Amino acid sequence: MSCTIRIRIQPQPFDAEEESKQLTEGRSDVGALVTFTGYCRDEGGTLAALTLEHYPGMAEAEIGRIAEEAAARWPLSGLTAIHRHGRIVPGEPIVLVAAASSHRQAAFEAASFMMDYLKTRAPFWKKEERVGDRDGDWVRAKATDDAAAGRWQKP
Amino acid sequence: MSLELRYFAWVRERIGSPGESLDVPGEVTTVGDLISWLANKDEGYAAAFAEPDIIRAAIDHEHVEHDAALAGAKEVAFFPPMTGG
Numbered sequence: 001m002s003c004t005i006r007i008r009i010q011p012q013p014f015d016a017e018e019e020s021k022q023l024t025e026g027r028s029d030v031g032a033l034v035t036f037t038g039y040c041r042d043e044g045g046t047l048a049a050l051t052l053e054h055y056p057g058m059a060e061a062e063i064g065r066i067a068e069e070a071a072a073r074w075p076l077s078g079l080t081a082i083h084r085h086g087r088i089v090p091g092e093p094i095v096l097v098a099a100a101s102s103h104r105q106a107a108f109e110a111a112s113f114m115m116d117y118l119k120t121r122a123p124f125w126k127k128e129e130r131v132g133d134r135d136g137d138w139v140r141a142k143a144t145d146d147a148a149a150g151r152w153q154k155p
Numbered sequence: 156m157s158l159e160l161r162y163f164a165w166v167r168e169r170i171g172s173p174g175e176s177l178d179v180p181g182e183v184t185t186v187g188d189l190i191s192w193l194a195n196k197d198e199g200y201a202a203a204f205a206e207p208d209i210i211r212a213a214i215d216h217e218h219v220e221h222d223a224a225l226a227g228a229k230e231v232a233f234f235p236p237m238t239g240g
Binding site for chain 2: 038052053054055057058061062083094095115118119120121122123124125126127138139140141145
């Protein structure tokens with residue numbers, strides 16, 4: 001199955017509904033669409049904003065490689081990944097993954113794989129801006145995220 | 156060997172620069188050699204590379220391990236573990 005891959009790295013917000021439409025409109029072969037949107041949360045009212053730094057050029061290339069891998073592993077008709085950078089406040093979306101396929105299992109698994117790999121391999125770094133204290137810390141990478149990505153490794 | 160170096164997140168902050176063009180001596184042949192060589196430049200570099208094991212590297216926009224050869228590389232980037240998504 002040929003899979004249409006769309007990757008965007010951008011500072012502005014995105015419209016998940018519009019992106020979903022692009023994967024399904026005018027097609028009769030799509031039986032399943034899984035979309036995941038990751039949001040900035042306020043950490044119990046203590047987080048004022050996140051600033052996402054990225055590596056221009058490599059971010060597009062690496063997410064493209066991850067998407068190609070997903071398209072090779074699951075029968076997808078379309079795969080979209082959008083990742084924002086810059087300053088993002090709680091309640092705003094950060095990342096979108098949308099996977100379309102004939103069947104749900106491929107769509108669910110491909111979206112999950114994309115997110116696990118985006119978190120651990122896409123060159124983005126989050127810096128926190130705490131309420132009342134503009135100098136926050138860099139978010140630390142979590143071992144649980146590495147473990148989540150590791151479960152997709154082939155034996 | 157002339158290399159374009161790029162630094163991100165707290166590696167960039169500790170070095171105090173987003174990147175630079177550097178002439179690297181011939182005995183520096185791997186990513187790991189480059190980290191050791193940079194760590195000796197000044198206090199900022201020493202702080203950035205104080206725990207070399209956690210530093211991630213990329214050559215020409217692809218992730219590499221510290222034993223990767225620098226031969227043929229144009230751009231080498233150093234950064235902490237990624238926290239996107």
